[in-house]
Amino acid sequence: MSFLELTEVWGKPQKDIFFPSGSEVEESTDAPIQRTVQPIVTGSSVLALKFADGVMIAADNLASYGSLARFYDVERLTKVGDNTIVGAGGDISDYQQIQRLLEKLEIKEGNYGDGYALQPSYIHEYLSKVLYARRNKLDPYWNQLIVAGVDGENKEPYVAFADLRGTTYSAPAIATGFAMHLALPMLRKATDDDRWKTLSKESARATIDECMRVLFYRDARSLNKFSVATITPEGIEFQTDQSVSSKWAFAEKQYGYGTQTV
Amino acid sequence: MSQSQFDPYVQNGGTTVAIAGDGFAILAGDTRSVNGYNINTRFQPRVHEVGDDLVIGASGFEADALALVKRIQQRIDLYHDNHERKMSAQSCACMVRTLLYGKRFFPYYVYTTVAGIDKEGKGEIYSFDPVGSYEREWCRAGGSAANFITPFLDNQVNLHNQYVPGSHGKERKPRRLLKLEEAMKITTDAFTSAGERHIEVGDSVLVKIITKEGVETRIIPLKKD
Numbered sequence: 001m002s003f004l005e006l007t008e009v010w011g012k013p014q015k016d017i018f019f020p021s022g023s024e025v026e027e028s029t030d031a032p033i034q035r036t037v038q039p040i041v042t043g044s045s046v047l048a049l050k051f052a053d054g055v056m057i058a059a060d061n062l063a064s065y066g067s068l069a070r071f072y073d074v075e076r077l078t079k080v081g082d083n084t085i086v087g088a089g090g091d092i093s094d095y096q097q098i099q100r101l102l103e104k105l106e107i108k109e110g111n112y113g114d115g116y117a118l119q120p121s122y123i124h125e126y127l128s129k130v131l132y133a134r135r136n137k138l139d140p141y142w143n144q145l146i147v148a149g150v151d152g153e154n155k156e157p158y159v160a161f162a163d164l165r166g167t168t169y170s171a172p173a174i175a176t177g178f179a180m181h182l183a184l185p186m187l188r189k190a191t192d193d194d195r196w197k198t199l200s201k202e203s204a205r206a207t208i209d210e211c212m213r214v215l216f217y218r219d220a221r222s223l224n225k226f227s228v229a230t231i232t233p234e235g236i237e238f239q240t241d242q243s244v245s246s247k248w249a250f251a252e253k254q255y256g257y258g259t260q261t262v
Numbered sequence: 263m264s265q266s267q268f269d270p271y272v273q274n275g276g277t278t279v280a281i282a283g284d285g286f287a288i289l290a291g292d293t294r295s296v297n298g299y300n301i302n303t304r305f306q307p308r309v310h311e312v313g314d315d316l317v318i319g320a321s322g323f324e325a326d327a328l329a330l331v332k333r334i335q336q337r338i339d340l341y342h343d344n345h346e347r348k349m350s351a352q353s354c355a356c357m358v359r360t361l362l363y364g365k366r367f368f369p370y371y372v373y374t375t376v377a378g379i380d381k382e383g384k385g386e387i388y389s390f391d392p393v394g395s396y397e398r399e400w401c402r403a404g405g406s407a408a409n410f411i412t413p414f415l416d417n418q419v420n421l422h423n424q425y426v427p428g429s430h431g432k433e434r435k436p437r438r439l440l441k442l443e444e445a446m447k448i449t450t451d452a453f454t455s456a457g458e459r460h461i462e463v464g465d466s467v468l469v470k471i472i473t474k475e476g477v478e479t480r481i482i483p484l485k486k487d
Binding site for chain 2: 035037128132135136138140161165166167168169170171174180181184
């Protein structure tokens with residue numbers, strides 16, 4: 001056998017050795033193992049920011065199937081424990097599986113009855129470990145998650161991120177999906193340089209609404225129907241079926257287009 | 263039909279600089295965390311105190327970096343239980359090698375640096391590649407702007423291409439151990455200039471200074487652009 005013939009098979013599994021005819025592998029009629037290789041039914045943006053008294057998190061109610069607006073009453077914010085909201089973008093079925101995991105976690109932790117309550121930072125740690133473990137199996141939960149709440153004894157505002165690769169970070173304002181490009185600059189304008197520490201609840205909500213308006217105008221996978229959760233030491237205010245005003249008149253009647261007459 | 267495969271890695275940027283000198287070791291890392299052109303956060307510590315006056319710098323894929331640092335901390339706790347003494351930087355480096363090489367065929371995508379103080383009181387720095395090759399050095403830049411900073415450190419710390427004035431390029435400047443404030447100046451300059459040219463470097467630098475007194479933390483602001 002010449003040298004060149006040998007190099008042909010270098011690095012390739014030899015079929016006759018590893019899968020000989022009549023072997024279990026070759027004869028198997030089982031379907032191959034299925035893994036998430038791409039998200040199917042997807043949610044788009046989630047945005048969250050800290051403000052003086054707590055945190056605010058928002059996500060619209062749309063689940064898309066590619067470019068089809070498939071389901072428009074999907075709740076992408078989940079309450080976990082007494083002072084945490086988890087918001088999800090990405091694959092909706094994977095998100096529903098994560099909801100089940102969180103439900104299991106909440107029941108298990110509640111059953112101890114030891115007076116310790118699940119804090120947002122614990123839930124973020126748990127979720128990031130679940131996501132990282134799945135990425136290590138190359139079988140990820142295809143989601144971007146934002147965990148928002150008031151953390152610990154001092155009820156400090158807490159916003160943190162975790163995604164399908166186990167990447168984690170925390171910041172005064174976080175956004176996923178298209179909002180990372182469109183809304184994050186506006187959120188940062190309101191929160192950067194510790195401005196969130198003096199940001200009122202009303203201003204925070206106005207910022208969220210303005211972000212949702214821009215997203216509705218420019219993100220094709222968005223919907224003008226969304227939920228906003230406000231978490232403060234007093235508790236969670238969960239507002240569903242929210243919407244913002246929008247203008248669809250001709251350009252000449254719009255502020256900011258062409259010669260200004262409006 | 264070929265399917266697009268899930269890519270388990272992402273580059274989160276970040277740069278670390280380590281300098282060992284007379285009675286100290288510096289380990290510094292910028293705090294910007296990115297994903298492509300997006301800035302995830304402006305404050306993500308990349309240098310971690312793990313106890314026993316040891317500091318670990320880890321940059322690259324942040325999920326792996328944090329998992330690695332957590333495992334190092336767990337192993338140090340176990341070491342205390344088993345041996346009832348402090349872990350030396352040398353032992354720590356040897357252990358980190360096994361953790362990295364243990365994932366040789368699905369590597370931690372991380373550039374790791376271990377910093378501490380040796381028995382003679384000199385700064386001790388070990389640098390690693392993602393699969394565990396390591397060596398002790400006097401200085402090391404790791405992560406995304408390592409290419410920018412390494413030649414600067416070669417020149418300023420190891421005095422490459424520096425000659426005694428008046429010797430007409432005949433006599434090399436003698437090697438010496440840096441003083442702490444000299445090393446801090448070099449570290450600051452390394453990061454400010456890397457921040458000018460590298461989009462993944464900025465926001466601030468978290469500096470850990472290890473001396474026989476313990477570990478001191480400083481923050482150097484960088485441009486937030």
